[in-house]
Amino acid sequence: xxxxxxxxxLEPYKAVIKVAVIxxxxxxxxxxxxYTLGAYFKRESARINVDPTAYNFLKNALTFIIFMGASFxxxxxxxxxxxxxxxxxAGAGILAAIIGFASQTAFSNIINGIMIVxxxxxxxxxxxxxxxxDNYKGTVEDITLRHTVIRNYELKRVVIPNTEIxxxxxxxxxxxxxxxxxxxxxxxxxxxxxxxxxxxxxxxAIKHPLFVDMRTPEEVAEGKPLLDVFCRNLSTSGMMVxxxxxxxxSRKSFEFLMDMNKIIKLRFEREGIEIAxxxxxVVMRGHDxxxxxxxxxxxxxxxxx
Numbered sequence: 001x002x003x004x005x006x007x008x009x010l011e012p013y014k015a016v017i018k019v020a021v022i023x024x025x026x027x028x029x030x031x032x033x034x035y036t037l038g039a040y041f042k043r044e045s046a047r048i049n050v051d052p053t054a055y056n057f058l059k060n061a062l063t064f065i066i067f068m069g070a071s072f073x074x075x076x077x078x079x080x081x082x083x084x085x086x087x088x089x090a091g092a093g094i095l096a097a098i099i100g101f102a103s104q105t106a107f108s109n110i111i112n113g114i115m116i117v118x119x120x121x122x123x124x125x126x127x128x129x130x131x132x133x134d135n136y137k138g139t140v141e142d143i144t145l146r147h148t149v150i151r152n153y154e155l156k157r158v159v160i161p162n163t164e165i166x167x168x169x170x171x172x173x174x175x176x177x178x179x180x181x182x183x184x185x186x187x188x189x190x191x192x193x194x195x196x197x198x199x200x201x202x203x204x205a206i207k208h209p210l211f212v213d214m215r216t217p218e219e220v221a222e223g224k225p226l227l228d229v230f231c232r233n234l235s236t237s238g239m240m241v242x243x244x245x246x247x248x249x250s251r252k253s254f255e256f257l258m259d260m261n262k263i264i265k266l267r268f269e270r271e272g273i274e275i276a277x278x279x280x281x282v283v284m285r286g287h288d289x290x291x292x293x294x295x296x297x298x299x300x301x302x303x304x305x
Contacts, residue, residue: 018077026070030063037062056124060144109146112162116143122172127250130160131168173250179212180253184243184260185232187276194239197273198229201243204263205229210247210256238276 037059122128122140128150130136138152148165150158173180184205188197205211206226215224233240245260247253268275 019074022070022073022077026066030066033062033066034059056142056144064145109162112166113143113145113148115166116148116162121170122174126172126174128173129171130165136160136168179214179246179248180250181214181244181246182253182257184245184257184264185240186264187235187238187240189238189274189276192239192273192276194231194241196271197268198231198241200267200271200273201241201260201264202227202229204267205243205245205260208245208256208259208263210252210259212246212248214244214246237278 124140126140138150141151142149147159147161229243232242247256
């Protein structure tokens with residue numbers, strides 16, 4: 001039996017001990033819950049195709065509930081906190097207004113997080129683009145009650161509130177996707193051999209290891225070319241050539257596009273084909289160079305001294 005003296009000694013620390021026990025239980029229950037869910041997910045994912053998005057969201061939601069329950073218990077076991085809570089709840093109208101105003105964004109994030117999990121505009125592992133911000137492009141790593149975590153192409157973790165995601169246009173490059181097409185574009189000067197340049201682009205794209213033939217059986221039977229290459233535009237800068245290059249998925253198509261930039265640049269250099277660039281010709285007239293003409297994309301402008 002515990003001696004009365006020990007009980008008397010611990011009496012002033014009773015509230016602290018209770019808080020410590022509550023926190024320890026909450027941490028232990030949370031760890032057991034997450035471990036159990038994780039083990040179940042790994043065991044059953046192959047058999048019943050468990051969605052990792054729903055699993056992660058459920059895990060985070062249960063963690064939130066466990067620690068919210070622990071917080072309420074801590075308020076109850078500490079007399080000072082309990083008296084403050086009773087006083088606050090006595091003015092429930094004012095308290096509700098304050099809490100409602102202060103937590104409007106927080107509850108909005110929770111509701112939008114539930115909507116994301118329920119309607120699945122994207123899932124964990126999908127490659128998405130949120131709005132027009134270049135930093136909001138990458139792979140979805142986690143969806144919590146408050147925010148979504150994206151690993152962008154610089155391997156940085158971008159934390160976006162769920163409310164902000166719900167108000168933006170989302171491009172999901174992984175949704176119902178097998179192969180993906182990207183535009184490869186290059187502008188040539190009018191002096192370049194257009195047919196030869198288009199032939200080189202077609203040749204280099206088709207022999208690239210990431211190239212995927214996107215033609216249907218009907219298009220193959222009709223003799224459609226493996227790759228669409230055409231002159232898209234004639235402008236003051238030159239002739240824009242576009243090719244539709246395709247790969248197995250979004251990431252490979254991006255790698256394919258980056259490779260093509262390098263491959264075509266080096267191949268054009270070997271073949272003597274110039275890539276168009278902004279230029280300016282300065283024409284000097286007269287014995288004292290009193291007149292200077294500037295020739296650029298828009299024509300000739302003459303300046304006299």
